[in-house]
Amino acid sequence: MRRTTAFPFLVLPDSLVRTGGWMIGERGSPLAPVADILEGWDYQCDLELNVEIEVDFQGAADALEIPSEELRLEAVLKVGTGSGTMPRRIEILDRVVLNSGRAEAKLEATLDSSNLSGRLLIECGIVLGKPAGNAGGISPRWQASRLWSERRDVLIEDGGASRFPIESVSFKRSFPGAPFVAAPWYIDWQPGMWRLDFGGSVRLYVNSDFPGVGERVVEGDPLTLQAILADVMRQMISLAVTSADCDEMLEDLGEGSVGHQVRNWMDLAFPGQSASSIASLAEHRPGRFSAAILSAAEVSMDP
Numbered sequence: 665m666r667r668t669t670a671f672p673f674l675v676l677p678d679s680l681v682r683t684g685g686w687m688i689g690e691r692g693s694p695l696a697p698v699a700d701i702l703e704g705w706d707y708q709c710d711l712e713l714n715v716e717i718e719v720d721f722q723g724a725a726d727a728l729e730i731p732s733e734e735l736r737l738e739a740v741l742k743v744g745t746g747s748g749t750m751p752r753r754i755e756i757l758d759r760v761v762l763n764s765g766r767a768e769a770k771l772e773a774t775l776d777s778s779n780l781s782g783r784l785l786i787e788c789g790i791v792l793g794k795p796a797g798n799a800g801g802i803s804p805r806w807q808a809s810r811l812w813s814e815r816r817d818v819l820i821e822d823g824g825a826s827r828f829p830i831e832s833v834s835f836k837r838s839f840p841g842a843p844f845v846a847a848p849w850y851i852d853w854q855p856g857m858w859r860l861d862f863g864g865s866v867r868l869y870v871n872s873d874f875p876g877v878g879e880r881v882v883e884g885d886p887l888t889l890q891a892i893l894a895d896v897m898r899q900m901i902s903l904a905v906t907s908a909d910c911d912e913m914l915e916d917l918g919e920g921s922v923g924h925q926v927r928n929w930m931d932l933a934f935p936g937q938s939a940s941s942i943a944s945l946a947e948h949r950p951g952r953f954s955a956a957i958l959s960a961a962e963v964s965m966d967p
Contacts, residue, residue, distance in 0.1 A: 673804040676790060676812040680723045683788055683814055685716040691774060698786065702820045711775040715741065715788050718768035729800025736793035737762040737811070741771035744785035744830065754785070754830050761793055784820060785863070789813035817863050832878045835871045848877045851896050855903050858913065858923030865922060868892065894961035897933065898954060900926045902946060910939035933960035
């Protein structure tokens with residue numbers, strides 16, 4: 665699954681990146697291709713994971729408008745895991761520098777069984793490894809700028825409902841000058857794109873400039889997660905119900921899509937109510953509208 669996002673700079677088209685060998689299995693045993701569900705796993709055994717990646721480097725240089733001799737990329741392997749509505753942790757487990765002399769790599773990781781729960785969100789990505797001196801007007805300029813990603817979503821332990829990746833970043837470094845630089849979190853999603861896959865098109869950035877917030881997310885603090893999830897729900901529901909054909913539109917969307925998840929949230933927070941009645945509540949009784957969503961966002965976490 666590839667994530668589609670509108671970036672303010674040039675990124676890599678899918679045609680320039682090849683991935684293969686998404687493999688997973690118990691440590692020391694033969695690995696098998698990554699599937700939607702990890703079956704037959706011994707809870708006491710660590711897991712091994714690997715993926716191969718290859719970049720058309722000259723094509724990447726042309727696409728990013730950066731001379732190939734100056735272009736430095738970095739392939740990154742991230743894994744998120746956890747139970748509940750969102751993964752409790754997401755970590756970078758391997759990274760490899762790519763340049764004109766090395767345009768392919770094999771990313772590998774060992775996953776500690778004691779940290780595994782519910783679901784694995786595995787992401788292979790490419791970021792800018794080093795700013796270039798000669799670059800185009802809309803070329804990526806910040807180190808670690810996200811240029812491409814591909815994700816696998818694996819259920820383990822009969823993992824729960826839809827969730828989305830969490831990434832801890834410094835807003836001061838990643839979003840310099842943005843009006844939300846002092847916000848504790850930021851939800852990145854595409855309004856109106858209801859047919860997109862929820863897990864691949866919604867991302868939560870937690871501001872590492874406030875260590876306490878990230879710690880509470882990692883530890884699974886129920887009130888913190890409830891506030892974050894309510895923010896996501898409020899944003900999406902508020903926008904969805906402004907469409908005149910909201911009920912019909914969301915009804916036709918497939919399971920796992922953004923719209924399907926929003927419909928589920930609407931039914932949870934406002935059971936039996938149509939989109940028009942929810943929109944009326946938001947307009948005339950905004951306090952009750954927000955409180956209903958906050959109540960529905962209650963998060964139950966494993967101890």
